[in-house]
Amino acid sequence: MTPLDPDTLRLLAIGAGILGTGGGGDTSVGLLVALQAVQDHGPPRLLGLDDLPSDGLLLPAGGMGAPTVGIEKIENGAEGERLRDAVEREFGRPVVAVMASEIGGSNALTPIAWAARMRLPVVDADGMGRAFPEVQMVSMEVAGIPACPAFITDERGNLLVTRAVDGFWLERLHRQLTIELGGSAMTAEYVHTVEQAKTAAIAGSVSFAIAIGRAVDEAERDPVEALLGAVGGVRLLSGKVVDVERQTRRGFAFGAVTIDGLGPDRGRTLRVEVQNENLVASEGDRVVASVPDLITLADAQTAHAVATERVRYGQRVVALGFPCAPVWRTARGLALASPRAFGYDLDHVPVEELHR
């Protein structure tokens, strides 16, 4: 399969931005971390679940904390090895590949750096198929995989094994530990085997992100059309950002972005509700896309993602909606990540049904 060389990583970063749905953290530092690890240790291989021993463990890689801390206090690099050693001690069997817990945003690049340093492959799967703000919002939770024992470490070598009663408690405890560790930390949560991943993880996420990046990067005429084709998405509106509301509550960024249509969309207005990620898009009273489906704002010219913290008045953007991984539309998936789980009084209707 594809070696994850520097050119491929640049494409992965573009795709991870699109799957970040406005959140997930800036990919630029994550990309540099991955590029250095690959330069020093060689590119890791990307393998499918069927190419790995079924009783081997996957190491779900993730960074937790404030993006602003992440661009200042960059990791040591050895956090992955430390977590791998702890996981192997606790579970008594070997880790055979590294997995992204979250393919959206900077966390898509973390497993590449870890895998390169450990000379392990990267598995072509993740736990979200997008970005979500909280620990328990992963497909492994939907599948009933225990969140714990979970592991959290920092650049100094502090390492904690957490035995929370469930994923919700793990979220609360790891959030507090992250602050104590200096606002950013590396974690391994919902550790599971290759066999379990075949039903519990979202397969094909990494190659999907790379394909998105390649479509956008290689588009000759219209990167936005190429992007829509790559994600199987709907153009919700093309226009310009005319209003950005922002506030921080309980440590999360809340707000809304208003976009006025231009060109063929002139006269229409789209409002996108944001809680770190873009969650609900509506035109007047009509909802046109909602979480867990993906809502991404992309630059109208480059088709690169526009992150929530970088959205500002006057930007020319395309708002697109595309279907989430099927796991999120199950009853258990919706209980974790439907609009109601984020406090909106509305039911999720698949984006492709809204735009038949």
Add this chain to the structure above:
Amino acid sequence: MSRAPDLRLGIDVGGTNTDAVVVGPAGELLAFAKVPTSMDVTGGIAAALTAVLGDPAVERARVSHAMLGTTHATNAILQRRGLARVAVLRIGSPATHAVRPLFGWPEDLRAAVSVGEAIVPGGIEFDGRDLVPFDGEATSRFLGSLPARPDGVAIVSVFAPVSARHEEAAAAVVARVLGEDMPASLSHEVGSIGLLERENATVLNVALAPLAREVAAALGSALRTHGLDAVAFFAQNDGTLMPLSQAVRMPVLTIGSGPANSLRGAAALTGLRDAIVIDVGGTSTDIGALTGGFPRESQAGIDIGGVRTNFPMPDIVSLALGGGTVIEGVGSRLRVGPESVGAEVTSCALVFGGTTLTLTDAAVAGGRMALGSPEAAAPHAEVLRAALAVADSRIEDGVDRMKTARGDRPVIAVGGGADLVPGDLPGASSVVRPSHAGVANAIGAAIAPVSGTVDRVETCPPGERPGIVARLCEEAIARAEAAGAAQGRAEVVEVEEIPLAYLTTPVSRFRVKAAGPMV
């Protein structure tokens, strides 16, 4: 009988021309001159001074201040020429090893600049704690083992914008090991949050020191040659001034003063403090925004010679549109630019007897400019009208991109091609065309205020935020006064707060800028 010294000299060294102006106590333009920029900076500055001081309106003895803006440093980075050799000391181990210092730099630039890099234990957390204690021994070992003596040291600590104490401790080690005369640049004085970009900017800052000294010496010698006893200042990227002594230590902050000077000059020529400024040249048009009389700063990092930095620069939209822009094709095949005949427009354009259709011809045919022979453009009226409409819609779009809110804003058109901008621009409440718009850059340098900025991350327990903001404002004012602003005249011009998300304790990054007129 001559009066007390009260005139200001502004000099802008651009890529093509060096402009010089003299302004009076109320900011009124007394004299101006434009000469070609010379290969050696000294020659161009001296020639511009000779020209502008030759104006009988200028009494030399009254010139009290001289302000210089230049793009000299940017060119040096692009050409890897005249750069100092730098030792790079990052304080942050065991964090930050995942991206080494200067990783991602173009190899030849790195080779030209670096004598060695190290990451030593230390650094600050976002809430002000030590990441780990600073390791002076490791610092001393690194400095003692360099393969060659550096020309300067770049010192960069994790979260230096929260506390500079580890950078200051490291500076003391540098002075002890390499001598008191070894220049050291501390990252908290150079840039803001974003370790790698701030580190890059700090390294460039050290690398540019010899050039800054060269330009400072050129200015000093030109002033002496003309018998001027003026205090010298350099224009900064953000449109404010710093004293010569400080500019020699902070050259990277003067690297892109051109756009800021142009914006400030437009403000001075019109008296407008909140407006969109369109600077139309021969090949390109720069559009920026004035907020409270200052250029609005870019939120994104700036790429210089392949190196990402994050120091404050004006937010500018550049369009490939100017008086020399070439028009080709008709109907659906009409193309307006990006090719341009540039300064050759005065011989290539139809109205000047040439054979190339340019936007200058379009502006003449459209009645916006009165130049050359309008009848030469008449046979092409239809194409020229269509081309002008294309140019107008691009300018309209660019103006709209620079707005931060709905509603029309006043627009100031400056630069040699200012008349290209339509009088009835959609989105503009009015279009102002000041006279002497061609030397807006030099005027901007001459009239700029002196500023001080504080950029810091603070933990804000409930109820303590107002006190924290007040303290930061006082500090910014003190910094402006230390840089040369008149005591008691500096005021806070900008307070920006960015809450850090994904943390449950309220922590914000504050940027406070104060500015005031000179003594």
